[in-house]
Amino acid sequence: MKLIASVLHLDRKAVHELKITEPYELHKVVYSLFSDERTIEEKQGSHPSGFLFADYGGDYHSKKILMLSNRQPQKKIHGKYGEVLSKEIPPDFLQHDSYRFKVIVNPTRRDSASRKLVPVKGRDVIAEWFVSRSQASWGFEVVQSQLQVDKTDVLQFKGKSQRLITLAQAHIQGVLKVKDRQLFIKSFSQGIGRGRAFGCGLLQIVPIVENPFDC
Numbered sequence: 001m002k003l004i005a006s007v008l009h010l011d012r013k014a015v016h017e018l019k020i021t022e023p024y025e026l027h028k029v030v031y032s033l034f035s036d037e038r039t040i041e042e043k044q045g046s047h048p049s050g051f052l053f054a055d056y057g058g059d060y061h062s063k064k065i066l067m068l069s070n071r072q073p074q075k076k077i078h079g080k081y082g083e084v085l086s087k088e089i090p091p092d093f094l095q096h097d098s099y100r101f102k103v104i105v106n107p108t109r110r111d112s113a114s115r116k117l118v119p120v121k122g123r124d125v126i127a128e129w130f131v132s133r134s135q136a137s138w139g140f141e142v143v144q145s146q147l148q149v150d151k152t153d154v155l156q157f158k159g160k161s162q163r164l165i166t167l168a169q170a171h172i173q174g175v176l177k178v179k180d181r182q183l184f185i186k187s188f189s190q191g192i193g194r195g196r197a198f199g200c201g202l203l204q205i206v207p208i209v210e211n212p213f214d215c
Helices: 012-017 023-031 040-044 091-095 123-138 181-190
Strands: 004-011 051-058 062-069 083-088 098-105 108-110 117-119 140-142 148-158 164-178 204-207
Touching: 004 012, 023 051, 023 062, 023 148, 023 164, 051 098, 091 181, 123 140, 123 148, 123 164, 123 181
Parallel strands: none
Antiparallel strands: 004 062, 004 083, 051 062, 098 164, 098 204, 108 117, 140 164, 148 164
Protein backbone atom coordinates (compact mmCIF):
# COMPACT_ATOMS: atom_id res chain seq x y z
CA MET A 1 0.00 0.00 0.00
CA LYS A 2 1.50 3.31 -1.10
CA LEU A 3 1.04 6.27 1.25
CA ILE A 4 2.19 9.81 0.52
CA ALA A 5 2.71 12.53 3.13
CA SER A 6 2.33 16.08 1.83
CA VAL A 7 2.35 19.65 3.07
CA LEU A 8 0.33 22.35 1.31
CA HIS A 9 1.84 25.81 1.81
CA LEU A 10 -0.42 28.78 1.09
CA ASP A 11 0.68 32.40 1.22
CA ARG A 12 -1.62 35.23 2.29
CA LYS A 13 -2.56 36.11 -1.28
CA ALA A 14 -3.62 32.53 -2.07
CA VAL A 15 -5.71 32.29 1.12
CA HIS A 16 -7.44 35.55 0.17
CA GLU A 17 -8.07 34.71 -3.49
CA LEU A 18 -9.29 31.19 -2.68
CA LYS A 19 -11.57 32.69 0.01
CA ILE A 20 -10.46 30.21 2.67
CA THR A 21 -12.38 31.63 5.61
CA GLU A 22 -14.06 28.48 6.96
CA PRO A 23 -13.71 24.67 6.89
CA TYR A 24 -15.91 24.04 3.84
CA GLU A 25 -13.79 26.32 1.65
CA LEU A 26 -10.64 24.54 2.80
CA HIS A 27 -12.37 21.19 2.17
CA LYS A 28 -12.99 22.21 -1.46
CA VAL A 29 -9.40 23.40 -1.91
CA VAL A 30 -7.89 20.15 -0.62
CA TYR A 31 -10.30 17.99 -2.63
CA SER A 32 -9.33 19.89 -5.79
CA LEU A 33 -5.76 18.57 -5.42
CA PHE A 34 -6.75 14.92 -5.90
CA SER A 35 -8.33 12.97 -8.73
CA ASP A 36 -11.79 11.71 -7.76
CA GLU A 37 -11.72 7.92 -7.96
CA ARG A 38 -15.00 7.10 -6.19
CA THR A 39 -18.31 6.25 -7.83
CA ILE A 40 -21.53 8.00 -6.78
CA GLU A 41 -22.52 4.85 -4.88
CA GLU A 42 -19.21 4.79 -3.01
CA LYS A 43 -19.59 8.45 -2.02
CA GLN A 44 -23.12 7.84 -0.74
CA GLY A 45 -21.85 4.82 1.17
CA SER A 46 -19.10 6.83 2.90
CA HIS A 47 -16.33 4.97 1.06
CA PRO A 48 -12.94 6.50 2.05
CA SER A 49 -11.74 9.26 -0.28
CA GLY A 50 -8.15 8.03 -0.14
CA PHE A 51 -6.80 11.17 1.52
CA LEU A 52 -6.87 12.99 4.84
CA PHE A 53 -5.87 16.49 5.86
CA ALA A 54 -5.33 18.61 8.94
CA ASP A 55 -5.23 22.40 9.17
CA TYR A 56 -2.37 23.48 11.39
CA GLY A 57 -2.89 27.15 10.70
CA GLY A 58 0.04 29.49 10.40
CA ASP A 59 0.41 33.22 10.86
CA TYR A 60 -0.64 36.44 9.15
CA HIS A 61 1.48 35.62 6.12
CA SER A 62 0.88 31.93 5.47
CA LYS A 63 -1.08 28.74 6.16
CA LYS A 64 0.06 25.11 6.36
CA ILE A 65 -2.10 22.05 5.63
CA LEU A 66 -0.87 18.50 6.29
CA MET A 67 -2.15 15.75 4.00
CA LEU A 68 -1.90 11.95 3.78
CA SER A 69 -3.02 10.15 0.63
CA ASN A 70 -2.88 6.93 -1.35
CA ARG A 71 -2.08 8.85 -4.55
CA GLN A 72 -0.04 11.84 -5.60
CA PRO A 73 -1.66 15.27 -5.18
CA GLN A 74 -1.29 18.04 -7.72
CA LYS A 75 1.59 20.41 -7.06
CA LYS A 76 -0.56 23.55 -7.11
CA ILE A 77 -4.23 24.47 -6.62
CA HIS A 78 -5.85 25.18 -9.99
CA GLY A 79 -2.34 25.16 -11.43
CA LYS A 80 -1.29 28.44 -9.79
CA TYR A 81 -1.98 28.71 -6.04
CA GLY A 82 0.20 27.44 -3.22
CA GLU A 83 2.90 24.78 -3.21
CA VAL A 84 2.59 21.08 -2.36
CA LEU A 85 5.65 19.18 -1.13
CA SER A 86 5.28 15.39 -1.01
CA LYS A 87 7.23 12.28 -0.11
CA GLU A 88 6.34 8.60 0.01
CA ILE A 89 6.18 7.00 3.45
CA PRO A 90 8.61 4.04 3.72
CA PRO A 91 6.94 0.66 4.45
CA ASP A 92 8.80 0.12 7.74
CA PHE A 93 7.51 3.42 9.16
CA LEU A 94 4.37 1.66 10.41
CA GLN A 95 6.22 -1.31 11.93
CA HIS A 96 7.32 0.30 15.20
CA ASP A 97 5.75 -0.59 18.54
CA SER A 98 5.34 2.91 19.99
CA TYR A 99 4.76 6.40 18.58
CA ARG A 100 4.26 9.94 19.76
CA PHE A 101 1.13 11.30 18.14
CA LYS A 102 -0.94 14.39 17.48
CA VAL A 103 -4.45 14.32 16.07
CA ILE A 104 -7.51 16.54 15.63
CA VAL A 105 -10.62 14.45 16.33
CA ASN A 106 -14.37 14.92 16.19
CA PRO A 107 -15.42 13.48 19.58
CA THR A 108 -18.98 12.19 19.27
CA ARG A 109 -21.11 9.35 20.57
CA ARG A 110 -24.56 8.12 19.61
CA ASP A 111 -27.31 8.93 22.11
CA SER A 112 -28.99 5.69 23.19
CA ALA A 113 -32.48 7.21 23.23
CA SER A 114 -32.57 9.47 20.17
CA ARG A 115 -29.86 7.58 18.18
CA LYS A 116 -28.48 10.98 17.20
CA LEU A 117 -24.79 11.80 17.29
CA VAL A 118 -23.96 14.16 20.14
CA PRO A 119 -20.62 15.83 20.91
CA VAL A 120 -18.49 14.64 23.80
CA LYS A 121 -17.82 17.67 26.01
CA GLY A 122 -15.16 18.45 28.61
CA ARG A 123 -11.46 17.65 28.38
CA ASP A 124 -11.52 14.83 30.92
CA VAL A 125 -14.53 13.19 29.26
CA ILE A 126 -12.95 13.60 25.80
CA ALA A 127 -9.77 11.93 27.12
CA GLU A 128 -11.82 9.01 28.47
CA TRP A 129 -13.66 8.72 25.15
CA PHE A 130 -10.38 8.66 23.23
CA VAL A 131 -8.83 6.01 25.48
CA SER A 132 -11.90 3.78 25.27
CA ARG A 133 -12.04 4.00 21.48
CA SER A 134 -8.33 3.57 20.79
CA GLN A 135 -7.77 -0.13 21.37
CA ALA A 136 -11.24 -1.39 20.37
CA SER A 137 -11.59 0.68 17.20
CA TRP A 138 -8.15 1.92 16.17
CA GLY A 139 -5.65 -0.81 17.09
CA PHE A 140 -3.57 1.00 19.68
CA GLU A 141 -3.39 1.64 23.41
CA VAL A 142 -2.85 5.13 24.80
CA VAL A 143 -0.38 5.83 27.61
CA GLN A 144 -2.88 7.63 29.83
CA SER A 145 -0.28 9.47 31.94
CA GLN A 146 0.98 11.25 28.80
CA LEU A 147 -2.36 11.98 27.14
CA GLN A 148 -3.17 15.68 26.66
CA VAL A 149 -6.32 17.32 25.33
CA ASP A 150 -4.78 20.64 24.31
CA LYS A 151 -7.69 22.50 22.76
CA THR A 152 -11.40 22.08 22.04
CA ASP A 153 -13.54 23.96 19.51
CA VAL A 154 -17.05 23.94 18.13
CA LEU A 155 -17.15 25.16 14.53
CA GLN A 156 -20.28 26.19 12.66
CA PHE A 157 -20.23 26.78 8.92
CA LYS A 158 -22.29 26.31 5.79
CA GLY A 159 -21.53 23.28 3.65
CA LYS A 160 -22.86 21.99 0.37
CA SER A 161 -26.24 23.51 -0.60
CA GLN A 162 -25.82 26.01 2.27
CA ARG A 163 -26.54 23.30 4.85
CA LEU A 164 -25.46 24.36 8.36
CA ILE A 165 -22.77 22.08 9.77
CA THR A 166 -21.70 21.98 13.42
CA LEU A 167 -18.33 20.30 14.03
CA ALA A 168 -16.82 19.64 17.45
CA GLN A 169 -13.04 19.33 17.46
CA ALA A 170 -10.44 18.32 20.03
CA HIS A 171 -6.67 18.58 19.60
CA ILE A 172 -5.04 15.61 21.33
CA GLN A 173 -1.45 14.45 21.73
CA GLY A 174 0.36 11.70 23.59
CA VAL A 175 2.04 8.32 23.23
CA LEU A 176 0.47 5.20 21.74
CA LYS A 177 1.45 1.53 21.74
CA VAL A 178 0.39 -0.62 18.80
CA LYS A 179 -1.76 -3.63 19.79
CA ASP A 180 -3.28 -4.68 16.46
CA ARG A 181 -0.89 -3.91 13.60
CA GLN A 182 -3.35 -4.23 10.72
CA LEU A 183 -6.03 -2.18 12.46
CA PHE A 184 -3.45 0.47 13.37
CA ILE A 185 -2.27 0.70 9.75
CA LYS A 186 -5.89 1.06 8.62
CA SER A 187 -6.45 3.81 11.21
CA PHE A 188 -3.36 5.68 10.05
CA SER A 189 -4.15 5.37 6.34
CA GLN A 190 -7.91 6.04 6.53
CA GLY A 191 -8.09 8.26 9.63
CA ILE A 192 -9.89 7.87 12.93
CA GLY A 193 -13.34 8.98 14.03
CA ARG A 194 -15.78 11.21 12.19
CA GLY A 195 -15.38 14.58 10.46
CA ARG A 196 -12.57 13.44 8.18
CA ALA A 197 -13.94 15.43 5.23
CA PHE A 198 -13.37 18.59 7.30
CA GLY A 199 -9.87 17.99 8.63
CA CYS A 200 -10.32 15.51 11.47
CA GLY A 201 -8.78 12.09 11.98
CA LEU A 202 -5.26 12.43 10.54
CA LEU A 203 -2.81 10.75 12.94
CA GLN A 204 0.54 12.52 12.93
CA ILE A 205 2.95 9.97 14.34
CA VAL A 206 6.67 9.85 15.15
CA PRO A 207 8.25 6.48 16.03
CA ILE A 208 9.74 6.05 19.49
CA VAL A 209 12.93 4.04 19.03
CA GLU A 210 13.85 1.79 21.95
CA ASN A 211 16.89 2.87 23.93
CA PRO A 212 19.14 -0.17 24.64
CA PHE A 213 20.47 1.53 27.77
CA ASP A 214 17.01 2.15 29.22
CA CYS A 215 17.13 -0.61 31.85
